Amino acid sequence: MTTYHPLKELSLARLREFLREPEAVFWTYGFPLLLAVGLGIAFRNRPVEKIYVDVVAHERATEIAHVLKQDPAMIVEVHGEQECRDHLRLGKSSLVVIPGAVVTYVFDPSRSESELAHQRVNDVLQRAAGRQDPVKSEERLVTEPGARYIDFLVPGLLGMNLMGGGMWGVGFVIVDMRVKKLLKRLVATPMKRTDFLWSIIGSRLVFTIPELVVILGSGVLFFGVAVRGNVLAIVILCLVGAISFCGLGLLVACRAQRIETVSGLMNLIMLPMWLLSGIFFSSDRFPDALQPLVQALPLTQLNYALRAVILEGASLTSQFWRLLILAAWGAIPFAMALRWFRWN
Amino acid sequence: MSSSSQNDFAIRCQDLRKRYKSRGGSVDAVNGLDLGVRHGECFGLLGPNGAGKTTTIEIFEGLLDASSGDVEVLGMRWGQNDDALRQRLGISLQETRFPEKLSVFETLTLFRSFYRKGKDPAEVMGAVGLGEKAKAWVGKLSGGQRQRLAVASALVGDPELLFLDEPTTGLDPQARRQLWEIIRDLGEQGRTILITTHYMDEAERLCDRVAVVDLGKVIALGSPTELIASLGGEHVVEFAVANRAALAPEELQHLPAVREARDESTGIALTVTEPHVAIPALLKELQSRKLNLVRLTTRHASLEDVFVHLTGRHLRDDDVSST
DSSP states (O other): OOOOOHHHHHHHHHHHHHHTOHHHHIIIIIHHHHHHHHHHHHTOOOOOOOEEEEEEOOTTHHHHHHHHTTSTTEEEEEEOHHHHHHHHHHTSOSEEEEOSSSOEEEOOTTSHHHHHHHHHHHHHHHHHTTOOOSSOOOOOOOOOTTSSHHHHHHHHHHHHHHHHHHIIIIIIHHHHHHHTTHHHHHHTTTOOHHHHHHHHHHHHHHHHHHHHHHHHHHHHHHHOOOOOSOHHHHHHHHHHHHHHHHHHHHHHHTTOOSHHHHHHHHHHHHHHHHHHSOSSSOGGGSOGGGHHHHHHSHHHHHHHHHHHHHHHOOOSGGGHHHHHHHHHHHHHHHHHHHHHOOOO | OOOSGGGGEEEEEEEEEEEEEETTEEEEEEEEEEEEEETTOEEEEEOOTTSSHHHHHHHHTTSSOOSEEEEEETTBOTTTSHHHHHTTEEEEOSOOOOOTTSBHHHHHHHHHTTOSSOOOHHHHHHHTTOGGGTTSBGGGSOHHHHHHHHHHHHHTTOOSEEEEESTTTTOOHHHHHHHHHHHHHHHHTTOEEEEEESOHHHHHHHOSEEEEEETTEEEEEEOHHHHHHTTSOSEEEEEEESSGGGOOGGGGTTSTTEEEEEEETTEEEEEESOHHHHHHHHHHHHHHTTOOEEEEEEEEOOHHHHHHHHHSSOSSGGGOSOO
């Protein structure tokens, strides 16, 4: 005879429903990925700027052009004077060099790239003519993973996704079941209510792992984000974060009778965190007066902890207080939700 | 199944009341309702929308608390050992939208898992004619199929007592007949069934006994045959004359074999014992008054007539053109 496990069947039902809903899969996994790619491209570290210089045709023009081309950043062209001025005016070049006994630089000082071109071109020409710099110097160029915007962004997106996933994955799902009278139908069976709640929270935690893999994985793969922390510590942190937002999701869903109500409540709770909790820029930028509020938000603490563990390789124990705040944000709403939960 | 005379009833309630608070006052959805459903019978709660049928059945199902009154279900009371009681009940709510992306089989397996003992989901699917839809997603089912799924979800626990709240509302005639057959089969297996409906034909066909409910009270109780017989005549003659104002129903009450005469939206209806006596007398009467007959039909009296007789209103709102 077949034996049936209600917790298993409830969880399977949740997983099946989710995986068979392409929109839900997209918003959970696809959307943050697109966001990361989009922002990653927008804020990518740009290649070294090219400097566009025109030299007015003259017997020495070729020689000057040759010297300037030694600098790999320079794009040098030789044209007639009128054409050179047109290029400058249209922004196709940043600087016009008029050779002669006195070399003349024509440029617009209000354009920063023109000013830059002026300095560089002058330096190159002077050094080629034998100028010696009195102070010896050398240059060391730095583009190190870990310090770029994308490195900052990926843990923030992960935190944002854990928040959205927890709120929607619990709050929306429960209210949807209530609206469809499915919750009432389930309560009319001998189903244990704890089995039901565990299946919702458990399946939410299961969905957390692919979220982590997709977001962090694509960060590593496409943008070379350096993960310095222990993988297990990152997983545990994500699970604690997910549970925390499950508690909030359960709380917003505990009485709501309509999808609109729960959506509104969720946005009300999530909006301050989208703004204040350091997803796209650091929470430290907010004024001191706001900091008590900013620091009290669960997503702020989750984002700080994620960045510390992922980017700096911090240990979980060093994040103890943050974890505690997150746990409190999970446990207190959870207890309140259980008390007020409307089953019928 | 019965051990003592007390336990002859699968459901018993006395002076059941349910008061809802509403804006500026309160509404008595159930207002002193007494009922006894015997083991093994198919019992119908028949009444118009808003009569308190669903509130009553949901109190029996343990989904609502009564404001006052005593309710006993399978010899037990709610709040004592609810799990043990729920194991023995099968419930189909008035409107449940099962997850659209689960298959029929998955849905029934889910519901089966809540019961310690029960039936194989595949067997239940066969019993409600959904065997071929085992792998179909619920979202792809027709209205009738969904309603059969709802009944199936109530059957997987192999219940002693089955609650069906408006099982055929909104279905087309063919789908209703299919569901009636399934419910009749269930009754023949000896299960106790409590069904609510506002379709008189449904109650007549399915129920061993019917309680007619109006304004939160039982206003008549008996088998459909008994209830119809209580009208004093089993036949209804409906007719219309060209000049409607010229004839009041009371003027026909004296005719032979006529038990009752009443106004209908479309004419006059007479409850009669013997149509072959009443109709010639009626035609003669109309002729003597020089009234032109434009329509005349006869039919068997139904529970609808019982309800109209008792309340002066029709069971379904859409049957009433005056309000």
